[in-house]
Amino acid sequence: MSDTIAVITGASRGIGAALARGLLDPGVKLITLARRDDAELAAAAKAAGAELEQIKVDLSDLAGADTAARHVAALLAPGAKRYLLVNNAGTVHPVAAAAALTDGPAIAQAFNLNVTAVMLLTAHFVQAVAGFDAVRRVMNISSGAGRNPTAGWGTYCATKAALDMYTRVLNQEQGAGGVRAVSMAPGIVDTDMQGTIRASDPGHFPALSKFQDFKASGALAQPADVAGRLIAYLGRDDFGATEIDDIRNYK
Numbered sequence: 001m002s003d004t005i006a007v008i009t010g011a012s013r014g015i016g017a018a019l020a021r022g023l024l025d026p027g028v029k030l031i032t033l034a035r036r037d038d039a040e041l042a043a044a045a046k047a048a049g050a051e052l053e054q055i056k057v058d059l060s061d062l063a064g065a066d067t068a069a070r071h072v073a074a075l076l077a078p079g080a081k082r083y084l085l086v087n088n089a090g091t092v093h094p095v096a097a098a099a100a101l102t103d104g105p106a107i108a109q110a111f112n113l114n115v116t117a118v119m120l121l122t123a124h125f126v127q128a129v130a131g132f133d134a135v136r137r138v139m140n141i142s143s144g145a146g147r148n149p150t151a152g153w154g155t156y157c158a159t160k161a162a163l164d165m166y167t168r169v170l171n172q173e174q175g176a177g178g179v180r181a182v183s184m185a186p187g188i189v190d191t192d193m194q195g196t197i198r199a200s201d202p203g204h205f206p207a208l209s210k211f212q213d214f215k216a217s218g219a220l221a222q223p224a225d226v227a228g229r230l231i232a233y234l235g236r237d238d239f240g241a242t243e244i245d246d247i248r249n250y251k
């Protein structure tokens with residue numbers, strides 16, 4: 001029986017890929033979700049003696065997300081010491097000034113991935129682990145963008161603000177003895193998402209040069225470093241003491 005069963009969305013690249021690799025250990029069963037399987041991760045899991053199940057799903061497709069959430073729940077067998085859900089997959093698209101945010105399907109896709117799929121996965125996770133005598137934790141990977149406005153990011157900021165509030169509602173409902181959740185900003189991390197941000201149209205994203213400077217000046221955090229700190233945070237006794245948090249608060 002696994003000591004830890006950990007579920008990570010968006011584990012194929014960036015922060016999620018680093019989290020997945022950081023969690024590989026004998027006694028860990030890792031369940032990952034992304035639009036593609038990761039053969040390298042499968043090899044790393046085998047070498048580390050960890051159990052791995054990769055679920056290929058487009059989480060912006062709600063029927064797919066619902067099926068995947070039920071599949072994940074069925075894999076959360078009783079008897080482990082820890083059950084972790086890290087809702088990490090996300091998108092910054094569409095980047096456009098509010099007056100130009102007219103592509104309803106693109107906006108809906110972002111909300112589906114950044115918010116609705118998180119809610120579906122969390123609902124099935126919470127149901128599956130209800131009553132388990134085990135550590136049960138949800139970490140939603142949020143962003144400073146959910147807490148401070150950034151021009152051009154009307155969609156992204158709104159999804160992350162929604163994620164923060166959803167996390168608070170979940171904690172209020174679950175109470176002291178239930179599943180504990182945190183909405184955690186990861187800092188500014190050197191991933192494909194930052195590349196996407198640097199490719200934004202300056203006409204729609206006035207902060208473009210600031211983000212180009214982050215990369216040029218070496219100010220971006222490395223995914224493996226951030227993942228290490230997130231994993232350490234997942235193991236803290238005071239996990240969730242601050243429900244809307246930022247990993248940069250933990251050195």
Ligand SMILES: NC(=O)c1ccc[n+]([C@@H]2O[C@H](COP(=O)([O-])OP(=O)(O)OC[C@H]3O[C@@H](n4cnc5c(N)ncnc54)[C@H](OP(=O)(O)O)[C@@H]3O)[C@@H](O)[C@H]2O)c1
Pocket residue numbers: 009010011012013014015016017033034035036057058059060061087088089090091113141142143144185186187188189190191192193194
């Ligand atoms: N990087 C930063 O500076 C930064 C700052 C603040 C917050 N964040 C947050 O941190 C999280 C991870 O960001 P990142 O920078 O690591 O992003 P990333 O490098 O773009 O990776 C995104 C991950 O999400 C998956 N994903 C994207 N769309 C998906 C979909 N429709 N269905 C399923 N999986 C999907 C991708 O896998 P596939 O493409 O294989 O599906 C990939 O594994 C996000 O929630 C982001 O908002 C990042």
